[in-house]
Amino acid sequence: MKALVSFFRDLYFTRYFFYALSGAVGLFVLAFFFPAFLFLVKILLGVLVLFVGIDLLALFRQSNGVVASRSLQEKLSNGSENPVYLYVENRYAFTVRLEVLEELPFQFQKRDASFKVQVPKGETHVIEYQLRPVQRGVYAFGATNVLVQGPLWLVRRRYRFGQGQQVPVYPSFIQMRQYELLAASQHLSAMGIKKVRKVGHSAEFEQIRSYVAGDDQRTINWKASARKAELMVNHYQDEKSQQVYCLIDKGRVMEMPFAGLSLLDYAINAALVLSNVALRKEDKAGLITFSDQIGSMLPAERKASQLQKILEVLYNQTTRFQETDFQRLYVTVRSRIKQRSLLLLFTNFETLNGAKRQLPYLRKLAKHHLVLVVFFENTETRDLLEKPAQNTESLYLKAIAEKFAYEKRQIVKEFAAHGIHSILTPPDKLTVNAINKYLEFKSRGLL
Secondary structure, eight states: OHHHHHHHHTEEEOHHHHHHHHHHHHHHHHHTTOTTHHHHHHHHHHHHHHHHHHHHHHHHSSTTSEEEEEEOOSSEETTSOEEEEEEEEEOSSSOEEEEEEEOOOGGGOOOOOEEEEEEOTTOEEEEEEEEOOOSOEEEEOOOEEEEEEOTTSSEEEEEEEOTTOEEEEESOHHHHHHHHHHHHTTOGGGGTOOOOOOOSOOSEEEEEEEOOTTOOGGGBOHHHHHHHTSOEEEEEEOOOSOEEEEEEEOSGGGGOEETTEEHHHHHHHHHHHHHHHHHHTTOEEEEEEESSSEEEEEEEEOOTTHHHHHHHHHHTOOOOOSOOOHHHHHHHHHHHOOSOEEEEEEOOOSSHHHHHHHHHHHHHHHHHSEEEEEEEOOHHHHHHHHSOOOSHHHHHHHHHHHHHHHHHHHHHHHHHHTTOEEEEEOGGGHHHHHHHHHHHHHHHTOO
C-alpha cells in the first residue's frame, strides 16, 4: 500500500498527454453525431494507454533512475553572490529530459528556481546558480525535486533529494577574501583603494633596497646609490601592534535598507574586511557593538584566531530598534581601552541636531583616542536631487532633499571643527572608503 501511494505521489502527466486525451474526448463527442468516429476514438485511446504504459515502464522499473545532490559552502556570505551546484546523474538507459525545481529558503522569497536540462544516459550534468542572501542567520533548504520525462513525453516521474539542508549565513567573508587577495597581489587600486603617499616617517628604518617605480624620491639613499651604481632607497616599516577598534551602532538608525541590506549589515561587512586588513598590517583588531546598552566586546588582539572570533561575534548581531546611548559607549571605552587606539565608529546621523547631541561624547573620546566617525549618505536623496523637477510637487521634494543633503555636509564640517575625523559615504562604498582612511592614518602616523 505504501509503495502504491508513493507511486501515485510521484506520477505526473505531461501536457502532451492531456493534448492527446482532449483530442480523444473531442472525437468521442463527434461520435454522437458521426458514429464512424467511435472506432477511431477506441484506437486513439488504445494507443494512448499503450504509450503511457511504455513511459511508466521506462520510468518506474528502476528505483533510482536519477540521482541528484546539492553542493554549496558550509556557510554563505551575506550580501555576496554565493555559487550553488546541483549534480544530476542519469542512470537510465536512455537520454532524459528533466526539470529541476529547487525549494529555496524562505528568506529569498523565490518560487521560480527551475532548471530544464537534457542528460544523456550514464552522464552527470552540473547546474550552477547564484544566491545572494541579505540577512544573517540559518537558512533551511527544502528538497531538490527532479521531474524526469518519459521517452514518449507523456509521463513524468518525480524524485526528491536533499531535504532539510541547513546553512548559516555569515558576514561577507567573500568580500574579505577579495580584498585580501588583491592586497597580496598589490592590486588594491582595482577596488578603489588609493596609494597614500607617506608624509614624513612615523615608522622605523628596515632596510636599503633597489629603487622601483612609484617609490618616494625623497627616500633615495644617495651614498648607497653611489656605491651600487644604481638608485637605492631607504625602506621604512610601518609601526605595528597599534590597536584598531570597530565600534558598531546597533540602534534603530542602522536598520535603514539599501540594495536589500541594512546599514548595520554594511557596517558589519566593512568591519570584518577592515579587521582583516589591520591584522595583515600587524595591528591589533578589536570590536565593540552597542545601542542603548553595550552588546559584545572583543579586546584587540593580533592572534591567528582573532579574525575567526570577530566573524563569530558579528554573525549574531541584530538591530535593537532603540535610541543609541553614546554616553554608555564613552564610559565603556574609557574603562576598557587604556591604550590610545583608532576607533572607527559606524553609525548614522540624519540631522545636524542629532549629531550635535552626541558631539560632547565624541569630543571626549577624541581626547584619548583617534576617532573616525563613519556615517551614511542617503542615496535616495541624491538620486532625487539629480532628477529635474517636473512640477510643483517634485520641486518641493527637491527642496526638502537638498536640506537633508546640506545637513549631512554640515555634520562633516561640525566634526572637523572639533578635531574629529569623519567619512560621509554611500553604503556600497563604505568598505573602500574606510580602508582608505585607515591606510591614510597609518601613513601619516596619526596613531
